[in-house]
Amino acid sequence: MSTLQRLTERLGDILDEGSVITDPVRLRTYDCDGLTYHRATPGVVVLPESAEQIAAVVRLCDEYGVPFVARGSGTGLSGGALPRTDGVLIVTSRMRRILEIDIPNRRAVVEPGVTNLAISEAVRERGYYYAPDPSSQQICSIGGNVAENSGGAHCLKYGFTVNHVVGIELVTPQGEIVELSDRDPGYDLLGAFIGSEGTLGIATKITVRLSRTPEAVTTLLAAFTGIEGGGRAVSAIIGAGIVPAAIEMMDALAIEAAEAAVHCGYPEGAGAVLVVELDGPHAEVDHQFAAVERICRETGAFEIRVAASAEERAAIWKGRKSAFAAVGRISPAYIVQDGVVPRTALPEVLAAIDRLQEEFGIRVANVFHAGDGNLHPLVLFDDTVPGQGEHAEAASGRILDLCIEHGGSITGEHGVGVDKSRYMPRMFSEEDLDTMQLVRCAFDPKGLSNPGKVFPTPRLCGEVPGVRKGVHPLVESGMAEQF
Amino acid sequence: MDPELIKDCVHCGFCLPTCPTYVLWGEEMDSPRGRIQLMDQHVHGTPVTDEMAGHLDACLGCMACVTACPSGVRYDRLIEQTRAVVEQEHRRTPDERAVRAMVFALFPYRRRLRAMRLPMAMSKRLRPLLERVNPTLGAMAELAPPAPRHVRLPPVVRSRRRRRATVGLLTGCVQGEFFPQVNAATVRVLALEGCDVVIPPRQGCCGALSLHSGREAEAKRFARRTIATFERAGVDTVVVNAAGCGSSMKDYAEVLKDDPGWSGRAEALRFRDLAEFLVELGPVAERHPLPVSVAYHDACHLAHAQGVRAQPRQLLGAIPELDLREIAESAICCGSAGTYNLFQPQAARELGDRKAERVLATGADLLVSANPGCTMQIAAATRRAGKGELRVAHTAEVLDASLRGLSPQSLGWVSEVAR
Ligand SMILES: Cc1cc2nc3c(=O)[nH]c(=O)nc-3n(C[C@H](O)[C@H](O)[C@H](O)COP(=O)(O)OP(=O)(O)OC[C@H]3O[C@@H](n4cnc5c(N)ncnc54)[C@H](O)[C@@H]3O)c2cc1C
Ligand code: SF4
Ligand code: SF4
Numbered sequence: 001m002s003t004l005q006r007l008t009e010r011l012g013d014i015l016d017e018g019s020v021i022t023d024p025v026r027l028r029t030y031d032c033d034g035l036t037y038h039r040a041t042p043g044v045v046v047l048p049e050s051a052e053q054i055a056a057v058v059r060l061c062d063e064y065g066v067p068f069v070a071r072g073s074g075t076g077l078s079g080g081a082l083p084r085t086d087g088v089l090i091v092t093s094r095m096r097r098i099l100e101i102d103i104p105n106r107r108a109v110v111e112p113g114v115t116n117l118a119i120s121e122a123v124r125e126r127g128y129y130y131a132p133d134p135s136s137q138q139i140c141s142i143g144g145n146v147a148e149n150s151g152g153a154h155c156l157k158y159g160f161t162v163n164h165v166v167g168i169e170l171v172t173p174q175g176e177i178v179e180l181s182d183r184d185p186g187y188d189l190l191g192a193f194i195g196s197e198g199t200l201g202i203a204t205k206i207t208v209r210l211s212r213t214p215e216a217v218t219t220l221l222a223a224f225t226g227i228e229g230g231g232r233a234v235s236a237i238i239g240a241g242i243v244p245a246a247i248e249m250m251d252a253l254a255i256e257a258a259e260a261a262v263h264c265g266y267p268e269g270a271g272a273v274l275v276v277e278l279d280g281p282h283a284e285v286d287h288q289f290a291a292v293e294r295i296c297r298e299t300g301a302f303e304i305r306v307a308a309s310a311e312e313r314a315a316i317w318k319g320r321k322s323a324f325a326a327v328g329r330i331s332p333a334y335i336v337q338d339g340v341v342p343r344t345a346l347p348e349v350l351a352a353i354d355r356l357q358e359e360f361g362i363r364v365a366n367v368f369h370a371g372d373g374n375l376h377p378l379v380l381f382d383d384t385v386p387g388q389g390e391h392a393e394a395a396s397g398r399i400l401d402l403c404i405e406h407g408g409s410i411t412g413e414h415g416v417g418v419d420k421s422r423y424m425p426r427m428f429s430e431e432d433l434d435t436m437q438l439v440r441c442a443f444d445p446k447g448l449s450n451p452g453k454v455f456p457t458p459r460l461c462g463e464v465p466g467v468r469k470g471v472h473p474l475v476e477s478g479m480a481e482q483f
Numbered sequence: 484m485d486p487e488l489i490k491d492c493v494h495c496g497f498c499l500p501t502c503p504t505y506v507l508w509g510e511e512m513d514s515p516r517g518r519i520q521l522m523d524q525h526v527h528g529t530p531v532t533d534e535m536a537g538h539l540d541a542c543l544g545c546m547a548c549v550t551a552c553p554s555g556v557r558y559d560r561l562i563e564q565t566r567a568v569v570e571q572e573h574r575r576t577p578d579e580r581a582v583r584a585m586v587f588a589l590f591p592y593r594r595r596l597r598a599m600r601l602p603m604a605m606s607k608r609l610r611p612l613l614e615r616v617n618p619t620l621g622a623m624a625e626l627a628p629p630a631p632r633h634v635r636l637p638p639v640v641r642s643r644r645r646r647r648a649t650v651g652l653l654t655g656c657v658q659g660e661f662f663p664q665v666n667a668a669t670v671r672v673l674a675l676e677g678c679d680v681v682i683p684p685r686q687g688c689c690g691a692l693s694l695h696s697g698r699e700a701e702a703k704r705f706a707r708r709t710i711a712t713f714e715r716a717g718v719d720t721v722v723v724n725a726a727g728c729g730s731s732m733k734d735y736a737e738v739l740k741d742d743p744g745w746s747g748r749a750e751a752l753r754f755r756d757l758a759e760f761l762v763e764l765g766p767v768a769e770r771h772p773l774p775v776s777v778a779y780h781d782a783c784h785l786a787h788a789q790g791v792r793a794q795p796r797q798l799l800g801a802i803p804e805l806d807l808r809e810i811a812e813s814a815i816c817c818g819s820a821g822t823y824n825l826f827q828p829q830a831a832r833e834l835g836d837r838k839a840e841r842v843l844a845t846g847a848d849l850l851v852s853a854n855p856g857c858t859m860q861i862a863a864a865t866r867r868a869g870k871g872e873l874r875v876a877h878t879a880e881v882l883d884a885s886l887r888g889l890s891p892q893s894l895g896w897v898s899e900v901a902r
């Protein structure tokens with residue numbers, strides 16, 4: 001009997017029958033997240049309903065030396081929740097209770113499987129919301145948001161998940177239940193955990209900050225003939241000292257996809273559209289709006305629409321928010337890239353991406369959080385044509401190179417996961433990676449919590465970075481490879 | 484299962500939060516994304532296992548996932564094709580087979596349904612016993628509406644003002660037998676709005692139940708018969724007031740696509756939901772005030788399968804003094820879904836309870852929807868919860884009351900008869 005089988009037999013002591021999945025057909029439905037390019041059928045799936053159950057499962061993993069991977073809603077775009085065939089997939093989709101809403105202190109305490117949008121909906125009537133708004137907010141889990149430090153269109157002004165989570169209860173890779181808070185003296189362990197992509201343990205309870213719904217919101221859609229005009233407008237708006245809640249840009253191909261999917265009715269003939277949202281007190285919004293409108297006209301917008309109602313605002317956003325998934329309408333498969341470049345380098349990088357399209361003979365649709373230089377190029381390909389997937393991979397790798405060359409980063413908000421781990425050495429030196437590894441080892445000495453993610457090759461804890469002696473037990477058991 | 488349709492799914496998960504079974508159980512294989520993955524496994528050679536069939540059977544066919552999907556995945560087509568495959572390849576337990584055979588021998592046939600009304604009324608008292616024998620029988624008894632007085636509709640009803648259109652009316656099997664007052668109201672509304680209404684007397688089943696359960700051949704047979712009936716009636720527009728029937732009739736051309744002659748004949752007929760048709764036609768009849776608060780429930784086969792969400796709200800909202808209220812989680816199915824509450828009673832019950840709670844939270848006097856199956860289901864759930872009788876009505880009945888200047892007390896018949 002394999003180690004995993006022995007472990008699985010004992011899961012029945014922790015969870016009821018319906019919460020342990022071993023049937024191969026069922027297991028396969030968990031074989032990937034939002035990045036379908038990487039697939040692996042999990043060894044076993046568990047659907048716990050409490051922190052104690054998660055802790056008990058993790059303790060078993062620790063005892064047997066079996067790796068485990070956390071999964072929320074499986075919408076990640078970097079393969080972070082890619083299961084291990086020899087491990088346990090711990091899914092939080094049944095932990096979706098909102099435990100406490102504390103309006104006077106502007107806090108809500110939720111279980112990790114609660115969706116991002118559910119938090120905002122629960123407090124909307126009282127004039128509050130949860131600020132980070134990934135496009136996937138209707139389904140992505142708050143646990144996944146914490147793990148990826150997710151952002152959204154409005155992060156330009158309001159910041160990412162890390163700015164809105166004030167406390168976490170987590171199960172450490174040894175199976176202890178621990179609480180971290182932003183009030184803890186000493187090292188900012190909460191900050192270290194947020195964005196750790198499931199490699200430092202599993203969040204089981206999350207305390208989020210609630211924000212007051214702004215007094216006024218104005219959303220405007222500006223259409224340009226090409227992406228350059230839009231780029232100039234973005235620079236000019238930020239240059240004028242305005243911090244909009246969001247500035248988003250889409251190019252012609254992305255508009256085509258969104259149009260096909262949700263009939264968003266963006267102006268005809270647009271080579272690029274810019275969505276600018278301003279929020280705050282009435283007077284400030286009115287003032288900024290006048291400036292933004294003028295700038296857009298000056299930089300060549302041929303049509304400007306202003307949302308007059310909540311419905312019209314939703315209509316403008318609908319095209320943008322559905323853009324990723326909508327690409328499914330114009331291409332059988334696609335890779336969503338997530339690179340960051342300094343805002344000033346945007347035009348240059350976009351021109352270079354254009355050249356890559358020609359070189360690789362592959363189409364790239366561009367959607368981006370223009371305000372902070374976070375690009376989401378969508379590399380389109382046909383997965384039924386042998387070799388096209390690899391080709392698209394290569395093209396998207398080149399896009400990341402471009403980002404690094406221009407002083408940017410390989411991920412803005414989707415995380416490194418399995419997909420981009422091999423690009424880490426292009427951004428970081430061996431020493432940098434070793435240092436990160438030390439942090440990892442402090443939390444997870446056995447390397448069981450989501451191994452194989454973030455770092456190029458599973459580095460081994462318990463060793464002095466840089467110098468390795470003897471064969472590590474993980475190598476011996478075939479779970480990691482020494483390089 | 485068409486691999487091309489499966490490939491359209493990009494695995495984004497946007498459909499998960501509106502899928503009733505995912506809402507209930509929180510597991511991937513009972514979500515649209517997971518079910519599409521199961522279909523993909525089958526296409527790639529995995530046989531239909533008991534587990535696979537179980538998750539596919541548990542799908543309500545509510546099509547909330549179709550509305551939610553930004554990639555345009557035709558889950559409606561996929562599940563129809565899949566049900567046919569499951570029906571052919573999967574060996575069900577003898578118990579399951581017996582129950583399915585009974586339901587399919589009964590529901591699509593009017594005369595048999597009529598014969599059932601009395602025993603069903605009796606069976607209400609026997610419910611606890613039936614429940615123990617077989618949960619499906621229990622569900623049938625619990626949902627059985629009170630046996631109404633029979634209303635016979637004339638073959639043609641003339642417009643009550645200058646004629647603006649001539650339409651056919653589908654009377655529907657369940658609708659016609661258990662809710663004849665809905666058809667009567669529909670006819671009056673249409674006539675008052677300027678339509679000649681043709682009601683072919685011997686209409687059969689439209690095939691919805693068969694189609695939504697993977698009984699393809701049977702569905703085609705019913706579809707051809709229905710088309711021929713309305714052709715003979717000499718109309719080119721058929722108005723349907725039962726959401727489930729409307730959604731499958733709109734699919735006739737697709738269902739009969741292997742048969743060019745018939746699919747062409749299907750395309751020549753315009754099938755319209757009542758609310759959709761009335762909004763297209765535009766109002767002329769006077770609306771009298773109807774002081775009542777109404778919670779409008781989106782029937783899945785109307786809102787998701789036909790995309791008709793705005794029109795009923797527009798019609799109800801235009802009635803003076805009517806206070807229209809929204810139900811939270813309106814996109815999520817009530818668990819009725821055609822034969823679902825018969826085959827999956829447990830899940831249907833949980834969804835019904837969930838919906839009832841949200842309906843009651845609106846505090847409205849009256850629950851309105853375009854599908855009596857839904858209102859029956861929700862009314863049964865409020866009864867179970869000990870919250871008394873919920874007053875329910877079809878959109879057509881509310882319009883009829885306003886057009887004729889009746890009092891709101893005339894609406895919500897369940898409260899009178901079920902006691
Ligand atoms: C169409 C689409 C649009 C998107 N738009 C955005 C966007 O605008 N901004 C953005 O930032 N992202 C976006 N994403 C990416 C994705 O939605 C986010 O990364 C999200 O936070 C993932 O949440 P999830 O619940 O699906 O996590 P999963 O995909 O299930 O997991 C993601 C990672 O989190 C880990 N994890 C999950 N739960 C826990 C937990 N409780 N404790 C510890 N680790 C955990 C997993 O191990 C994995 O590494 C988009 C995705 C899609 C498909
Ligand atoms: S039809 Fe309804 S129950 Fe079936 S997968 Fe879609 S949303 Fe879920
Ligand atoms: S929303 Fe559409 S594309 Fe996304 S997972 Fe569901 S069916 Fe697939």
